[in-house]
Amino acid sequence: MKEILQDYSFAELQALVLESGEQKYRAGQLYRGLMRGKRISDITDISKAFKEKLLARFEDEPVRIREVFTSSDGTEKYLFELSDGNIIEGVLMSYKYGRTQCVSTQVGCRMNCAFCASGLNGLIRNLTAGEILSQILIVNAKFGGTPEKRAVTNVVLMGSGEPLDNYDNTVKFLRNVTAEGGICISARNISLSTCGLVPKMYALAEEGIPVNLTVSLHSPSDEERQKIMPVAKAYTIAEILKACENYFEKTGRRYIFEYSLIAGENSDAKHAQMLIDLLRGKPCHVNLIRLNEVKERHLSGISEKEAYRFLGLLEKGGLSATLRRQIGADIGGACGQLRAGYLDGKTI
Numbered sequence: 001m002k003e004i005l006q007d008y009s010f011a012e013l014q015a016l017v018l019e020s021g022e023q024k025y026r027a028g029q030l031y032r033g034l035m036r037g038k039r040i041s042d043i044t045d046i047s048k049a050f051k052e053k054l055l056a057r058f059e060d061e062p063v064r065i066r067e068v069f070t071s072s073d074g075t076e077k078y079l080f081e082l083s084d085g086n087i088i089e090g091v092l093m094s095y096k097y098g099r100t101q102c103v104s105t106q107v108g109c110r111m112n113c114a115f116c117a118s119g120l121n122g123l124i125r126n127l128t129a130g131e132i133l134s135q136i137l138i139v140n141a142k143f144g145g146t147p148e149k150r151a152v153t154n155v156v157l158m159g160s161g162e163p164l165d166n167y168d169n170t171v172k173f174l175r176n177v178t179a180e181g182g183i184c185i186s187a188r189n190i191s192l193s194t195c196g197l198v199p200k201m202y203a204l205a206e207e208g209i210p211v212n213l214t215v216s217l218h219s220p221s222d223e224e225r226q227k228i229m230p231v232a233k234a235y236t237i238a239e240i241l242k243a244c245e246n247y248f249e250k251t252g253r254r255y256i257f258e259y260s261l262i263a264g265e266n267s268d269a270k271h272a273q274m275l276i277d278l279l280r281g282k283p284c285h286v287n288l289i290r291l292n293e294v295k296e297r298h299l300s301g302i303s304e305k306e307a308y309r310f311l312g313l314l315e316k317g318g319l320s321a322t323l324r325r326q327i328g329a330d331i332g333g334a335c336g337q338l339r340a341g342y343l344d345g346k347t348i
């Protein structure tokens with residue numbers, strides 16, 4: 001694989017342009033083209049000779065849209081192909097205020113959560129910062145968006161992969177996606193979801209990029225959490241809560257817990273009570289999700305009625321909580337489901 005030009009910040013592009021013997025203003029032209037989701041070969045205002053030099057060293061199109069599936073509710077699910085042929089997926093949700101894109105940070109995942117399709121074949125490789133960014137640049141461009149008038153307004157790092165297990169590339173991506181002059185999506189409009197890699201949560205709090213921090217909790221008890229999330233053997237819930245509080249102190253951002261409701265595992269009234277005891281009074285929000293059943297995983301979700309009952313218990317106990325609308329379930333809405341289905345040789 002060649003290098004990826006979308007990994008570069010504007011300052012790095014300027015250095016590259018000067019090294020190549022080009023005039024400094026060429027960096028601006030190049031950057032503007034890239035931020036509009038263009039392939040290097042489609043950027044018209046740089047010279048042919050410089051373009052050829054770039055194409056010898058860099059991928060022309062590091063991420064391309066392979067297929068788009070549209071759900072009956074309007075949600076779009078993307079299969080993207082990387083330059084080495086690997087496949088990743090993403091989701092685009094449209095709202096009145098704009099569009100939220102869910103991006104992947106790794107091909108596969110090594111966390112192997114019991115309910116999730118992304119970890120079915122382990123981790124294949126990390127994405128580079130530019131491969132994460134390109135997912136957004138090309139979808140933004142597809143809808144006629146530009147850096148000045150974005151079609152994609154919000155980003156969630158909730159696709160395949162564990163962003164904090166690919167820490168350096170993820171942080172570089174966050175710097176580049178929030179940079180002035182680029183696509184410039186505000187950190188307030190970006191949410192990073194982690195399974196709870198505690199040391200990296202502390203590190204992220206020091207980066208000066210106050211994204212919304214979301215933690216996949218999925219159980220109020222360490223013992224039960226370990227059964228569905230192997231990573232829970234490495235970090236306790238108490239350690240996660242401390243890291244969240246530190247994040248809040250450093251960034252002023254309220255944190256969010258994801259809680260996927262699984263029949264017989266974490267969705268009884270006693271779990272609701274334990275969650276209330278654990279989280280009451282903390283500057284956090286609980287996002288309940290009904291499990292998207294993954295056939296290889298043999299776990300079941302609960303009914304909508306039961307999910308609302310669980311929500312009601314949390315609210316009565318004083319927690320701020322919502323039940324996330326189940327979106328795109330007919331198109332393999334959950335992490336890794338679409339890619340897993342695709343690799344299985346079937347289309348959904």
Ligand code: SAH
Nearest residue numbers: 116158162193194195216258260291292334
């Ligand atoms: N690795 C990150 C991002 C994962 S995806 C993390 O663990 O947070 C975002 C959320 O979807 C996580 O909370 C994840 O646990 C959840 N999730 C994954 N598969 C799911 C499924 N089949 N049904 C419901 N939620 C799922």
